[in-house]
Amino acid sequence: METNGSISNSHESQPSDASDSTNKEKPTEKVVFINHAEIAWQETRKEWVGDQSQKPRRAPREPIMSWTTTYEDLLLTTQPFQEPIPLAEMVDFLVDIWLEEGLYD
Structure with a gap:
């Protein structure tokens, strides 16, 4: 009889062991996605444009062309502008x- 009792006890402990092993297989921590391509792109972009936070901000400039300038004024002159037009x-x-x-909608 003792043998049967010990066998029944061992069967009872097996299901709890199986449930423990399934709990161990499930990760309790969330996996965080890291976009390595985006990180590499940001680093490459920083090399191209430089660190914008380090550059001083320019005050807005006055327009080079007058508001009264017409298209014909630009076409009829052969003289260069005093400074480059942005x-x-x-x-x-x-x-x-x-x-x-009416050429642009």
């Missing part, structure tokens, strides 16, 4: 002209 300023100028002429 791309953003030229794009704004051309978009305004094209809107007036």
Whole structure:
């Protein structure tokens, strides 16, 4: 009889061991995704543009072209501008002209 009792006890302990092993297989910590490609891209971008936090901020400049400048004024002169016109300023100028002429929706 004692043998049967010990066998039954060993069977009872086995299911608890099995449940312990399933608990050990499940990770209790969340796996954090690390985007290595994005990190490499940010580092490469920093090399290209430099650290923007270290660069002093420039005060906004006055426009080089007068607000009264027309498209014809630009085309009729052969003289260079006194200083280079920033791309953003030229794009704004051309978009305004094209809107007036109905060329840009």
